[in-house]
Amino acid sequence: MSNHAPTAAKAKNDRALRFYRDVLGLERLHYGMWLPEDELTMEALKAAQKRYEDFLIDSVPEGARRILDVGCGTGELCLHLKDRGYDVHGLSPDINQKKVFAEKVEAPFHFTRFEDSHLEGGYDVIIMSESCQYIPIDKVFDVAAKALKPGGHLMVCDYFVLDQNAGELSKSGHDYEAFMAKAEASRFEIVKSRDVTLDIRKTLEIADGWTDKILLGADIFTEKFREKNPFIWKILVWLFGKKYQKAVSQKVLLDADRFSEVKKYEFFLFQLG
Ligand SMILES: C[S@@+](CC[C@H](N)C(=O)[O-])C[C@H]1O[C@@H](n2cnc3c(N)ncnc32)[C@H](O)[C@@H]1O
Known part of the structure; x- marks a missing residue:
């Protein structure tokens, strides 16, 4: 197994994973695919994530056997691919995900960044579900x-940046045009694609609602304290004010309308020529 894992970037990923699993009770780390009639509930979010996963699995080309899930998160997709009879391998540079994967999936795991992996010619399909951007x-x-084997497939499902001048929103995701240009210049051709920007927007809406509630809750919770302890409050603002301001300024990341204007979430199935 490859073992070229970086040590620096992992703490951020560990925290994200623990937040999704321990705080939100989510096993999956992606946006999911919602139905227009879905209500903004945790159950509907979980169902949307399952629907997205089924969509990816149903998009695996016929005849494929060995699959590499790049940035396999908590191993949920690998588990279900394995249930469907595929010979699946996981890959992630995150030590916490490595542990979770080992507990959950009986399959090989490559503990490395994809760009540092030296995997040769063994896969029918490579899946990058919200990991391509990294x-x-x-x-x-x-x-x-x-x-990949000759004629193998690369599946990418991720969001891309359409407008590089959109502040915080431009900071995550590959530039769409640059990505398409790289695809065009590569040995791959697109055999299937689908714009899923509309299907994911309710994840932004639900997260935006939660954030509003958390910020309002923090305000109510600290009201009395602020009145009684103005001096200590000043110190706390000095210590943690920047973090609070950052959280407020990053709320734009959850603006579904703005996301649709400046970003695009797309599914691609590429075939190696
Ligand atoms: C948003 S999560 C998506 C997880 C999972 N694929 C899913 O759809 O739920 C991003 C994943 O990419 C992984 N990742 C980050 N940098 C990577 C890299 N350079 N090579 C491979 N995976 C990477 C993270 O560890 C994490 O598993």
Whole structure:
């Protein structure tokens, strides 16, 4: 198994995973796919995530056997691919995900960043579910081409940036045009694609609602304290004010209308020529 894991970036990922699992009770780390009639509830979010996963699995080309799930998160997709009879391998540079995967899935795991992996020619399909954005754009297609069998498929489902001048919203996701140009110049061709921006928007709406409640709750909770302890409150603002301001300023990341204007969430199935 590859073992070129970085140590620096992992703490952030560990915290995110623990927040999703321990605080929100979610096993999956992606946006999911909602139905127009869905209510904004936790149950509907979980169902949307399952629907998204089924969509990916149903999109695996016929005849495929060995699949690599790049950035496999908590191993949920691998588990279900395995249940459907595929020979599945996970890959992630995150030590916590490595542990969770080992507890959950009986399958090989590559503890490495994809761009540092040296996997050769063994896979029928590579899946990048919301993980492509973390892999340097120059490496995505070249490293995938080496790891796939001739005629193999690369599945990418992720969000991309349409407008590089959209502040916080431009900071995550590959630039759409640059990604398409890399795809065009690569040995892959697109055999299937679907714009799923509308299908994911309720995840932003539900998260935006939660954030509003948390900020309001913090305000109510601290009201009395602020009145009684103005001096201590000043110190706390000095210590933690920036974090609070950052949380408020990052709320734009959850604005579904703005997301749809400046970003695009898309599914691609590429085939290696
Ligand atoms: C948003 S999560 C998505 C997890 C999972 N694929 C899903 O759909 O629920 C992003 C995943 O990408 C992984 N990741 C981050 N950087 C990576 C890299 N350079 N190579 C491979 N995976 C990476 C993270 O550890 C995490 O598993």
